[in-house]
Structures are given as structure tokens and as C-alpha cells.
Amino acid sequence: MTVRSDRLLGRSLFFTLCFVISLLLGVHFYLVSPFVASYDIANFTLAVGQYDLANLQPHFPGYPFFILLATGLARLGLEPVRALGIVSTLGFTSGLIPLYWLLKRQSFDTARLLAAFTVISVASLVVISATGMSDGLALGVLCWFMWSVERARHGHFRLLPYLLFGLLMATRLSYAPFGIVLLFLLWQTRKDSWQLLSELATLLLAQLAWLLPVAFSVGGPASFAQLSLSFVTGHFSDWGGTAQTDEASLIERLGLTLKQIVWHGLGFTSWLGLASGLFLFCQRIRPLPLWWSVTGAGYFLWVWLAQNIDKPRHVLPLVLLLVFLLVRHLSVRWLVPFLCIQLVMGSIALYRQATIEPATIQLADAITGLPASATIFTDEEDRQFLMKRPDATIVPIGSVSKWRAEPKSAEVYLTGRLFKRLRAEDVSIEVTEVFHFTSDPRFEPEDAEARLYRLNLNEEAPR
Incomplete structure (x- = not known):
């Protein structure tokens, strides 16, 4: 028993x-x-x-x-x-x-x-x-x-x-x-x-x-x-x-x-x-x-x-x-x-x-308030941005040569990830921070911080 x-x-x-x-x-x-x-x-x-x-x-x-x-x-x-x-x-x-x-x-x-x-x-x-x-x-x-x-x-x-x-x-x-x-x-x-x-x-x-x-x-x-x-x-x-x-x-x-x-x-x-x-x-x-x-x-x-x-x-x-x-x-x-x-x-x-929205999504929401004439240069965030604002001009940049080749209007913005990439390649540019968002780094470490900068006129200093 x-x-x-x-x-x-x-x-x-x-x-x-x-x-x-x-x-x-x-x-x-x-x-x-x-x-x-x-x-x-x-x-x-x-x-x-x-x-x-x-x-x-x-x-x-x-x-x-x-x-x-x-x-x-x-x-x-x-x-x-x-x-x-x-x-x-x-x-x-x-x-x-x-x-x-x-x-x-x-x-x-x-x-x-x-x-x-x-x-x-x-x-x-x-x-x-x-x-x-x-x-x-x-x-x-x-x-x-x-x-x-x-x-x-x-x-x-x-x-x-x-x-x-x-x-x-x-x-x-x-x-x-x-x-x-x-x-x-x-x-x-x-x-x-x-x-x-x-x-x-x-x-x-x-x-x-x-x-x-x-x-x-x-x-x-x-x-x-x-x-x-x-x-x-x-x-x-x-x-x-x-x-x-x-x-x-x-x-x-x-x-x-x-x-x-x-x-x-x-x-x-x-x-x-x-x-x-x-x-x-x-x-x-x-x-x-x-x-x-x-x-x-x-x-x-x-x-x-x-x-x-x-x-x-x-x-x-x-x-x-x-x-x-x-x-x-x-x-x-x-x-x-x-x-x-x-x-x-x-x-x-x-x-x-x-x-809680990830930082990149918060930034994607924020860009909906930018002027219609704005051009936003990104590293890898382009598709997330386009899902939020399909009519926006989003340009992904994968190299320094592509950055230099792209025409730039008066309303030019670039993401923090792209800015960091360019600075690592010794590209000297002047920017003003527009947005800054953060989220939990345990989930997507590379996307835990999202920034957007506005490119100042005469954006690239002479080399």
C-alpha cells in the first residue's frame, strides 16, 4: 500500500x-x-x-x-x-x-x-x-x-x-x-x-x-x-x-x-x-x-x-x-x-x-512631427520609421561614400547611430540634437538609446 x-x-x-x-x-x-x-x-x-x-x-x-x-x-x-x-x-x-x-x-x-x-x-x-x-x-x-x-x-x-x-x-x-x-x-x-x-x-x-x-x-x-x-x-x-x-x-x-x-x-x-x-x-x-x-x-x-x-x-x-x-x-x-x-x-x-515602447519606436513616433520636406538619414532604422510615416523621405546610409554622395537639403536630420558611425570614420559634421529617447538595454542593446540630430548648414568640415 x-x-x-x-x-x-x-x-x-x-x-x-x-x-x-x-x-x-x-x-x-x-x-x-x-x-x-x-x-x-x-x-x-x-x-x-x-x-x-x-x-x-x-x-x-x-x-x-x-x-x-x-x-x-x-x-x-x-x-x-x-x-x-x-x-x-x-x-x-x-x-x-x-x-x-x-x-x-x-x-x-x-x-x-x-x-x-x-x-x-x-x-x-x-x-x-x-x-x-x-x-x-x-x-x-x-x-x-x-x-x-x-x-x-x-x-x-x-x-x-x-x-x-x-x-x-x-x-x-x-x-x-x-x-x-x-x-x-x-x-x-x-x-x-x-x-x-x-x-x-x-x-x-x-x-x-x-x-x-x-x-x-x-x-x-x-x-x-x-x-x-x-x-x-x-x-x-x-x-x-x-x-x-x-x-x-x-x-x-x-x-x-x-x-x-x-x-x-x-x-x-x-x-x-x-x-x-x-x-x-x-x-x-x-x-x-x-x-x-x-x-x-x-x-x-x-x-x-x-x-x-x-x-x-x-x-x-x-x-x-x-x-x-x-x-x-x-x-x-x-x-x-x-x-x-x-x-x-x-x-x-x-x-x-x-x-513600454522601445527607444527606436519612440523616435519613429516623434519624426511624424517633422516638416514634410525633411530628409532623414538613418543607419538601420529606416524600415521602422517608414512603418510609422510611409510618406517620409528616409535614406539609409551604409557607408561613408554613400553619405557623401547623397544630396542634402536645408531640412536634413540623421539618427544617433548614423552620427556615431560617421564620427568613427572621422567624418567631421556639425549637428544639433532634436530628440533623445532611452529604453531597457536588456532587450535590444544596440537600440536602447535613440537620438535624432539636425544637420547644421555647412555640415561637413573641410578635411
Whole structure:
């Protein structure tokens, strides 16, 4: 009778926890951000209405899986930006299932469900998933991919990891280093030629399944290749904002990468969150298996050496892996404090993100009061501005040469980001500040401050 009572109590606790988790996830869906808070979100939002890769709707490589799901929701009546946020949130929260399967040791395992929920409750992960970015969906697909790899290693569903890797690439191409783990699976089958061939073929077909439709949407593989080269060339030229244009040394980039993982990722820029995260390090930690350690190290090198590390979202897969590593063998008494702190921080941040306009949007509202003859030069804010004032003359500037070539009338304005870019390139100009707005830097660090300047006459000093 005692064993039966324990089982009934265990099931009761398990389903009670499922109910509580469902309520909390419902709050996450309710607090999806309604704002086109960044240049990338603007591109995704436009793509939901009209998919046009050549017009950066969205930018290369197209994110077809993310846009396809969001387009389906938008056709049901949702606003495009909310459809994107719901897809991202839904994709991320679905990761609870494979994480639980990776952790559980018995049926109705309450402790392991709590551990899995702890992973997807990290504030930085929750907040990014509630926006119109593809990161949330990508993190969810990554969780399913991790589970499929472990199943395949034991001989179950051997082809599934290759299919899910195709979905992962169709969601966020920058997660490509996670394909390293597939090399370990292929190594397992090295002595079985037919099995090796079938897995390689599945890997190739899974990539072609999303690459070919995207390529034909711009005229075919040749046009797609030309477009990709054009995008990469532009992305790595002048102020493309990538590793090639970053003047920081490798040591400085390493320090910033670690800061993004620990301070912005694990702590979510809160000393309380950081303390709770570091507390987990004091517990007994068992290392990840070799195949995941090598894969995680490969992604870390990719972020450190090749990504725009100014954006914390690039380190979020490492944060997910790190938290998974820390919680997988912890007891409930250690999980609950960390979970509660992350839930409180994440809920407050979600509410602020969903209710307070980002600085760039505040600036976009403000420019509606400028004269009709005004010309506004921007860095990457043009599409956000045009959504607010379609009739305005908005000119995006991507290089010093384009700035010099553009004609300038008496009513010329430029954004703070563009002014900062020009000053960094030693372009001497005289301006007067017109607007200045700020917002929470935890959400979109590069857009947490928005300024608009009026260009004074004789704007460029002689060189």
C-alpha cells in the first residue's frame, strides 16, 4: 500500500506541476512583444506580408521555416509581429518536452520536469523568445535536435537528427556549428556503407528541402548564389558590424563573449540573477559527453571569432547548454531558488518589453512631427520609421561614400547611430540634437538609446 500511495502522490505532484507550468507559459504567450523593436524584426514583419529575399524581406538566408509558420498565424488574423512572437515563444516552450525526455529516469518524474522547466525559464531565453526574432524557435528546435541525437546514438530514429538539423538551418543558419555532432553519428556508421550513405543522403536532402524553395523564390540557384555573395560582401564591408570590421583584439572579444554568456545570459544583467546562477556552479557538476563538449566548444569559437558579439542573443545556445549542464543532476531544493529568481526576473522583463515602447519606436513616433520636406538619414532604422510615416523621405546610409554622395537639403536630420558611425570614420559634421529617447538595454542593446540630430548648414568640415 505504501508503494502504491507513493506512486499516486508522485503522479499527483507531476500533474499539479504540469498545470502550474501551463499557466506560466500562458502568461508568456500573453506578453509577446507587439513592437517592431529592431531592424531584423522589421525585416521579418515585412516578410510575413510579402516574402522577398532580394528586398531583404527577410535578409539572407531567408529563415523560411520561421516565416512560414508566422505567415500561417497571420492569415488567421494576427498582426505579423505578434504572429512572429507567438511562433518564437511556441517553438521555444516546446523544448520542454525533449529536455524532459533527456532528463527523466522514470515515469512521471517530477524532479526532472522541474529541471527541464528551469532550463526554459532562464530570463534571457524567455525574453528573446517573446519577440519577433527567430531565436526562440531556433532554441526550441535545438532542444529537439539534442534529444534526437541521443536517441540516434542508441539506434533509434537514426535519420531524425539529420531532418531536424535541416529545420534548424531553415530557422537560424548561424546555429550551423551544432552540425559538428552529426560527425559523431556518421562515425558510428563508418563500417556500414549503406547506413552511412543513407544518413549522408538524408542530411543533404534536408538542406535542399529549404534551400531550393528559397533559391527559386529569387529566380533559381544562380540568382540565390549571387544574392548570397552580395549580402556577404555588404555584410563584411565598411561598417557591416561583423567580426571583420571589429577592431577589438581576440582577447577583448573573448572577454566580451564571456561577459555576454555570464552577465547578460545567465544573470540577465542582474546581480541577483548572476548570484543564483553562480550558486549552481558550487554544486557537483558532471561534464557533458564528448560529442556535446566538442560541439559546444565549436559553437563557442564561432561566436568568439565570427559573430557580432555586441548582440547577446548570439550566445543564447551556450546559455541553454550551460544551464542544462548545471541542473541535470540537482535536487529539487537547489532547483527551486534558481527557478523562482529567474521566473520573477523574466516575468517583470516580459511585462516591460510588452508594454513600454522601445527607444527606436519612440523616435519613429516623434519624426511624424517633422516638416514634410525633411530628409532623414538613418543607419538601420529606416524600415521602422517608414512603418510609422510611409510618406517620409528616409535614406539609409551604409557607408561613408554613400553619405557623401547623397544630396542634402536645408531640412536634413540623421539618427544617433548614423552620427556615431560617421564620427568613427572621422567624418567631421556639425549637428544639433532634436530628440533623445532611452529604453531597457536588456532587450535590444544596440537600440536602447535613440537620438535624432539636425544637420547644421555647412555640415561637413573641410578635411
